[in-house]
Amino acid sequence: MRLLLVFSILSAGFCWAQAGDDSKPASSNVMGAQYPRISSDLRATFRLRAPDARTVQVQVGADQTHYDLVKGADGTWTGITPPLVPGFHYYFFFVDGAQVSDPASHAFYGYSRDSSGIEAPEKGVDYYEPKDVPHGDVRAHWYYSKLTEAWRRCFVYTPPGYDTNIRLRYPVLYLQHGSGEDETGWSNQGRVSFILDNLIAAKKAKPMIVVMDRGYATRAGEPAPAPPAAPGAQPAGRGAQPGRGAGFGGTSAFEDVVINELIPMVDSTFRTLPDREHRAMAGLSMGGMQTFQIALNHLDKFAYIGGFSGAGGGMGRGAAFDVKTAYNGVLNDAAAFNKKVKLVWVGAGGAELNGIGASVVSFRDALQKAGIKVVYYESPGTAHEWLTWRRDLNEFAPRLF
């Protein structure tokens, strides 16, 4: 990586002059951590103390580049990246070849591990920041699944006023994470509560309950997918992206868990409007595939369907997509489908269209060719990453219920 080595030596050389001027600790850092820092042009300066290491590199977000850090006299290594795309990016350090997390970063579950993450601020954008508006709660809720014979945890956003308007019942959005992520993703990386709080306060979205379940489920006794040989083995590490494959988690029983266990539990535990007209499902990447599978197979349960950077029709898994046969043929009668289904949302990042986004676009095309009404959203300049999905949610939620 000669070029980058040169680059990072240079940049490390003037990172104080450049980044030092207006750079600030990333908001995703743990309390007190001064690195990583973000400058106003969104270049990130990373630093790690590794006195005896021979090489330290950092990989940030969808960019597969390993940036070399340069060792200082005090045993800390420093490196600076080109300007980042705004929003949230996973990152990893490689210390003498070991892929590890940054002790200065809060952990965000992605790539099938508690990864480091860096938030690059988006100028003039605050729809996913806490504001002086009423705030809903996000509850960790445990329930027992007979299908999997295991306790499961989901997170449930209850909107402002839920505890006081005790006569009111609410519509429900089921919102899923991507592969290698888990039920914490939408709260931590996705900022779901702030996005909904702000939309509801602005009267842009109806007060709703949002249920974020764990997208992995295998029937009791059914073997889970083979685990990695060792923690350092990289199931979704360098080169992989959330949304490719199912990480380590089996998903074969997830549809049945949602239909037969999760929805009945939610409708009996929370003050929901328990009919299809007041139930939506959406998900990102793998969660989008799961959403199309579950919602299209159960139109009696859902009237609103959203895929964020996730294709249906099996295309995400490389299979052919025949609208005549897919999903038990529900797409055959477009008129009837368009009458019954209030919204089909297909979203993708503008910078992922040569990657995972391609299957999303061809899924959209196939639906439209079949006469299915589709709302397509393309997030400007973002790849297969959380800013794409925050924007999806911010545009999708106002169209619900």
Place this chain on the structure above:
Amino acid sequence: MRLLLVFSILSAGFCWAQAGDDSKPASSNVMGAQYPRISSDLRATFRLRAPDARTVQVQVGADQTHYDLVKGADGTWTGITPPLVPGFHYYFFFVDGAQVSDPASHAFYGYSRDSSGIEAPEKGVDYYEPKDVPHGDVRAHWYYSKLTEAWRRCFVYTPPGYDTNIRLRYPVLYLQHGSGEDETGWSNQGRVSFILDNLIAAKKAKPMIVVMDRGYATRAGEPAPAPPAAPGAQPAGRGAQPGRGAGFGGTSAFEDVVINELIPMVDSTFRTLPDREHRAMAGLSMGGMQTFQIALNHLDKFAYIGGFSGAGGGMGRGAAFDVKTAYNGVLNDAAAFNKKVKLVWVGAGGAELNGIGASVVSFRDALQKAGIKVVYYESPGTAHEWLTWRRDLNEFAPRLF
């Protein structure tokens, strides 16, 4: 560390024969991770892939030892520890001198970072495991603090039935984390919801709300304590323990935040019994010091007081303790104090009495010498660690309200 090197070479040599037989992946691992593993005698086998590293070590819990891992032909390093004390332990890898987290572990905020943690199972003990009983929720709740001019997050446990028994009001326990930890500690490391669910189901504890706030607060404009020079600089790293110092977080405004902002917010947001007879405060380590300071300075607000491995009287900070003058002299009239305060709980780990526990015991002695009724609890065989505090909570909660 010659002896340990020899030890770990040996153990690595026969860890398959020994640990391989009955060892299981730790329950604190991320999904699918096969290491670290725990054998029935609670020896832990750690493994990290670090093909180019020259040294890999692991440090576990209160034990300051750095255990050397041994490199295998496939670039993974393996090492085994002596039997661990049951319960939760923080751990770190050192890769060529860099202190990093294990990608195979879930992250637990401690030592002022998202650290790795390993759960060593406790034979025949399940009071902190999920059981087939009604479960309360733990809510992430945001509120704005005018004193600090910042949004703050607390976690609030609402007991089973809170959403359905809409006429019922509940007593409140304010429960604090230790230094270098945060508001997530009691939910993640402490298992607070399972402990309360199980106590309430067994009718051993009254249904109560538990509020877990962030124990750091500095007035707007007041400088926070100096941050570390760089991540990896070890404020509470090797050698330090939760409970020593305040990590990176200032605490000077925490008492005022609790009294003037948190309690009024909780009483206006949740269905509480808002009088002192139905309000308790407890905390671990630094949170214990904060509890004695806040509760003893505001006996009009609290009737139950608990310190888990945390001394009051300023002793935790090395200052002298004069019962006559401390806490505005509330300890002078023991008879009046014992009549007014329903419970003073002082807990410590049996294995920390030569360390932080010593100040706890002498605080207890000073109180008793002054005629103050104290319930003292000593956790058998545990140090300044979470199993001590889970046991404290499990014994303390039944005495409340």
